Amino acid sequence: MKRGLPGWAQRLRVTLWTLIIPPATWAAHFLFSYLWAAINCAKVGEFATFPTLFVAGTVVALLVILGSGWIAWVQTRLPGGSAPHEDSTDIDRLRFLAKSTLLLAGLSFFAVIFTALPVVFLGDCR
Amino acid sequence: MSLHAQDDPELRRAQAERLAAVWAPPQGLFLRWTDTNNNRVGVWYTLTAFAFMLFAGVLALIMRTQLAVPDNDLVSANSFNQLFTLHGSMMMFLFAVPMFEAVSILILPQLLGARDLPFPRLSAFGYWSFLLGGVFVGGSIFFNEAPDGGWFMYPPLTTRTDLSGLGADIWMLGLSFIEVSSVAAAVELIVGVLKCRPPGMRLNLMPLYAWYILVVAVMILFAFPPLIAGDILFEMERLLNWPFFDSTRGGDPLLWQHLFWIFGHPEVYIIFLPSIALFAMMIPTFARRHLLGYPWIVLAAVGTAFLSFGLWVHHMFTTGLPKISLAFFSAASEAVVIPTGVQIFVFIATLWAGRVTWSTPLLYATGSLAIFVIGGLTGVMVAVAPFDWQAHDTYFVVAHLHYVLIGGTLMPLFAGLYYYWPLITGKKLSDKLGRTAFWMLFLGANLTFFPMHFSGLEGMPRRVFTYPAELGIGGLNLASTLGAYLFAAGVAVICVDLALSPRRPKGIRNPWGAGTLEWLEDPNGDTNWGVRSIPLVSSRYPLWDQKDFVKKVDEGRFFLPDAEEGRRETIITTVLDARPLSVIRLGTPSFKPMMTAAALGGVFILTTFHLYFIALLCAFATLFMVLWWLWTGTAEIPEKECKPIGHGMKLPLYISGAASPGWWAMFITMMADATAFSGLVFGYYFFWTRHADFPPDDLAAAPGVFWPMVALAVALMSWASTVAARQLNAAGAVGAARALLAVGAAFSAYGIYAGLAGPWLSGMAPESHVYPAIVWTLAIWTAAHSGVAGIMQLYTLARSIAGRMTPKYDAEVRNITVYMHFFALTAIVTYATIGLFPEVS
Numbered sequence: 006m007k008r009g010l011p012g013w014a015q016r017l018r019v020t021l022w023t024l025i026i027p028p029a030t031w032a033a034h035f036l037f038s039y040l041w042a043a044i045n046c047a048k049v050g051e052f053a054t055f056p057t058l059f060v061a062g063t064v065v066a067l068l069v070i071l072g073s074g075w076i077a078w079v080q081t082r083l084p085g086g087s088a089p090h091e092d093s094t095d096i097d098r099l100r101f102l103a104k105s106t107l108l109l110a111g112l113s114f115f116a117v118i119f120t121a122l123p124v125v126f127l128g129d130c131r
Numbered sequence: 132m133s134l135h136a137q138d139d140p141e142l143r144r145a146q147a148e149r150l151a152a153v154w155a156p157p158q159g160l161f162l163r164w165t166d167t168n169n170n171r172v173g174v175w176y177t178l179t180a181f182a183f184m185l186f187a188g189v190l191a192l193i194m195r196t197q198l199a200v201p202d203n204d205l206v207s208a209n210s211f212n213q214l215f216t217l218h219g220s221m222m223m224f225l226f227a228v229p230m231f232e233a234v235s236i237l238i239l240p241q242l243l244g245a246r247d248l249p250f251p252r253l254s255a256f257g258y259w260s261f262l263l264g265g266v267f268v269g270g271s272i273f274f275n276e277a278p279d280g281g282w283f284m285y286p287p288l289t290t291r292t293d294l295s296g297l298g299a300d301i302w303m304l305g306l307s308f309i310e311v312s313s314v315a316a317a318v319e320l321i322v323g324v325l326k327c328r329p330p331g332m333r334l335n336l337m338p339l340y341a342w343y344i345l346v347v348a349v350m351i352l353f354a355f356p357p358l359i360a361g362d363i364l365f366e367m368e369r370l371l372n373w374p375f376f377d378s379t380r381g382g383d384p385l386l387w388q389h390l391f392w393i394f395g396h397p398e399v400y401i402i403f404l405p406s407i408a409l410f411a412m413m414i415p416t417f418a419r420r421h422l423l424g425y426p427w428i429v430l431a432a433v434g435t436a437f438l439s440f441g442l443w444v445h446h447m448f449t450t451g452l453p454k455i456s457l458a459f460f461s462a463a464s465e466a467v468v469i470p471t472g473v474q475i476f477v478f479i480a481t482l483w484a485g486r487v488t489w490s491t492p493l494l495y496a497t498g499s500l501a502i503f504v505i506g507g508l509t510g511v512m513v514a515v516a517p518f519d520w521q522a523h524d525t526y527f528v529v530a531h532l533h534y535v536l537i538g539g540t541l542m543p544l545f546a547g548l549y550y551y552w553p554l555i556t557g558k559k560l561s562d563k564l565g566r567t568a569f570w571m572l573f574l575g576a577n578l579t580f581f582p583m584h585f586s587g588l589e590g591m592p593r594r595v596f597t598y599p600a601e602l603g604i605g606g607l608n609l610a611s612t613l614g615a616y617l618f619a620a621g622v623a624v625i626c627v628d629l630a631l632s633p634r635r636p637k638g639i640r641n642p643w644g645a646g647t648l649e650w651l652e653d654p655n656g657d658t659n660w661g662v663r664s665i666p667l668v669s670s671r672y673p674l675w676d677q678k679d680f681v682k683k684v685d686e687g688r689f690f691l692p693d694a695e696e697g698r699r700e701t702i703i704t705t706v707l708d709a710r711p712l713s714v715i716r717l718g719t720p721s722f723k724p725m726m727t728a729a730a731l732g733g734v735f736i737l738t739t740f741h742l743y744f745i746a747l748l749c750a751f752a753t754l755f756m757v758l759w760w761l762w763t764g765t766a767e768i769p770e771k772e773c774k775p776i777g778h779g780m781k782l783p784l785y786i787s788g789a790a791s792p793g794w795w796a797m798f799i800t801m802m803a804d805a806t807a808f809s810g811l812v813f814g815y816y817f818f819w820t821r822h823a824d825f826p827p828d829d830l831a832a833a834p835g836v837f838w839p840m841v842a843l844a845v846a847l848m849s850w851a852s853t854v855a856a857r858q859l860n861a862a863g864a865v866g867a868a869r870a871l872l873a874v875g876a877a878f879s880a881y882g883i884y885a886g887l888a889g890p891w892l893s894g895m896a897p898e899s900h901v902y903p904a905i906v907w908t909l910a911i912w913t914a915a916h917s918g919v920a921g922i923m924q925l926y927t928l929a930r931s932i933a934g935r936m937t938p939k940y941d942a943e944v945r946n947i948t949v950y951m952h953f954f955a956l957t958a959i960v961t962y963a964t965i966g967l968f969p970e971v972s
Contacts, residue, residue, distance in 0.1 A: 032440065042456050101425070
């Protein structure tokens with residue numbers, strides 16, 4: 006463990022609910038993107054101007070995913086136990102959930118960028 | 132009971148006898164079908180789903196025979212429509228999904244070292260619903276009344292009664308009935324995985340099969356309800372002429388496509404992941420090592436589950452949605468490749484790092500991965516919208532989806548069949564026949580479906596009953612037909628192998644030398660009890676890693692080795708760390724699940740034939756059966772508070788609230804309910820985005836603000852009364868709690884009137900336009916939930932008065948409070964939508 010990492014991030018209670026924060030953030034961002042495009046195209050007819058709201062939503066989603074990934078990374082580096090960390094202990098269970106969360110954060114991060122790319126390349130509602 | 136006591140063989144024999152007596156299956160011509168034990172119900176379930184697969188396969192053979200040569204006239208166009216619709220619908224709804232549920236019910240308790248899943252009677256109910264609904268839907272083809280609109284039943288072809296007959300109703304109502312059994316299975320499996328693990332099996336030690344099943348069961352909760360919402364709208368249009376999908380009256384056929392594919396795409400992963408889960412069990416066994424990258428598999432399963440909900444529009448690329456929307460779904464469709472690829476690489480890496488035994492199941496597993504990857508690659512192609520515009524509704528798509536489903540579902544299930552047959556029957560299948568069948572299937576599948584890529588690109592559309600010779604695709608189609616016969620012959624060889632099994636001698640225990648708990652099963656013993664004693668687990672592969680593990684289990688040296696009180700029992704543990712919480716008493720054989728399924732089936736089947744009065748009687752019978760079942764079989768106050776489970780531990784025999792399986796079952800059911808509801812709400816706002824005149828000017832004043840707000844206040848009062856009743860009951864103020872339950876029930880009853888008063892008093896005619904129709908639908912949904920709330924409040928009141936619920940034993944009031952939370956949320960969304968949204972839109 007590096008020195009200076011904040012204690013609260015290590016002590017945070019990890020559950021199945023925290024495991025799904027990164028992909029749930031992707032889902033929320035995806036729904037947001039879909040609704041944003043559908044309502045813009047149906048009610049405004051275009052979004053040719055700079056999509057401020059969309060960019061803001063994407064940045065927020067990426068920050069949430071990065072944050073949860075960072076907390077998970079801190080938690081995977083807790084001391085205790087020995088490799089391969091497959092025992093029925095508190096620390097191994099925590100390490101497993103943290104590592105899975107970290108991996109999901111990686112996947113979700115790229116998936117959010119995937120979803121955001123069309124707005125970069127397509128400028129209208131055709 | 133100390134360890135020492137178990138040294139006495141006499142005691143062990145007496146314990147085993149008591150266990151055997153408690154878990155003995157019912158005998159007799161009728162009574163044997165009342166069994167609820169997972170090993171019996173799971174076998175029925177599996178065999179039934181297998182039979183439906185064979186039936187649907189024969190339908191496909193008839194189609195392939197018709198298409199063997201150009202301008203063939205073996206079957207008429209009408210019959211052909213019925214054949215492909217029923218083939219697709221049965222393979223999806225009656226084989227792939229139920230087969231996963233069946234296999235899970237069969238092996239999950241063994242995998243978790245549990246005696247049974249927490250709600251065995253619910254499993255039995257699910258099975259009987261499935262059987263009844265499946266025979267109803269599948270049998271329709273013998274009366275020339277099978278559905279004929281394609282397995283996704285697009286309106287307006289299927290909603291206009293002049294274009295489609297009874298078949299559409301049979302599809303919609305018969306399969307809705309089966310969706311009930313899928314949701315029931317999801318509840319059972321989620322609670323099973325989360326609450327019935329053996330002590331010590333923390334989340335990081337769970338067999339990967341259990342991880343996949345948990346993920347898939349959660350997916351069912353979010354995927355099936357939108358289809359149920361769609362079914363409701365669809366049948367309202369067909370039976371009552373409410374114009375949800377009729378564009379001349381403000382409706383929109385695209386809404387059905389959205390609701391269907393929000394179900395339909397996750398469905399593909401719902402049937403793919405459990406099959407891959409079988410690999411996750413097999414590959415470590417045959418590689419002789421722990422699976423590499425356990426957290427990566429969890430990433431893959433959870434990641435796929437989420438992403439799969441962002442893919443549905445890739446079935447609708449040609450419907451004219453804005454390109455930007457298409458691009459979002461195209462991006463998500465490409466992203467899902469990442470987790471799918473991860474798990475394949477994990478399997479390859481494990482095999483690479485291990486000492487591989489080339490068994491028959493592993494042959495199937497690797498062969499199906501090869502087929503699946505080809506399907507996956509064409510999937511990457513059709514996920515690109517411009518390519519899809521060319522390939523849409525051609526045989527290219529037929530080739531793609533069959534590669535995915537045969538490689539990702541069917542062949543893995545055959546691998547599982549060869550792997551788990553010794554677990555279920557104690558006998559191995561023939562390696563010779565199995566390998567012969569494998570090569571026939573492998574070559575047959577490729578010969579059938581590979582040419583379809585080309586016939587599709589040459590321009591052969593899906594779902595045509597014949598094609599002209601001038602198109603030049605006769606050779607390709609003949610090849611496909613020959614392949615189909617080869618494939619069918621392979622399946623026949625497997626059936627022969629299965630049929631020869633009863634003649635073969637019993638084999639040894641754990642014949643593959645696997646390391647996971649399900650292989651504790653001893654084929655030579657009377658083991659209806661599941662597991663002799665519930666083990667303490669400290670490894671992912673306890674049979675390999677824990678010293679004298681099997682011996683200790685067999686000698687009852689772990690937990691709950693006895694059935695002193697003559698009851699079926701299993702241990703409930705905590706979600707994260709599997710710490711023992713309680714012993715629960717499981718449901719015993721009963722005819723109630725079967726009768727309830729029959730009554731509910733009556734509602735759906737009789738409605739199909741417009742016999743509304745008898746259907747209504749069946750609905751009352753269903754309600755009566757459910758209440759009787761609950762009253763006599765659930766939340767029983769135990770004769771003593773605690774019981775010893777061995778090793779000096781004592782566990783309570785009753786738990787309520789968030790730790791108990793019943794609470795979780797209610798929570799999970801309500802998640803599904805809330806998802807169905809959001810499907811209906813989606814409909815309302817979908818119409819708003821699609822049409823400039825929604826709500827139309829002449830109807831904008833209806834249903835008004837007043838009545839929806841009254842209904843909302845009434846619903847919240849009913850909710851508050853129940854919450855207060857729960858608190859007062861726990862504090863010992865039983866009289867006040869009863870009074871509040873009665874008050875709550877009164878509010879709930881009035882809530883039905885108040886909820887419907889808005890659209891009723893403002894004279895909204897649902898046949899005239901989609902706006903009143905969707906407002907009525909939301910109001911009826913919420914009012915019906917108000918009625919159910921009232922029934923629950925009265926039921927809880929009756930339990931309290933009958934002395935079956937006390938301040939200490941209070942599961943009922945805690946469980947219905949979960950319902951009330953969801954009901955309050957439903958009421959807020961409904962009444963804000965129908966009452967306030969027209970004011971601001």
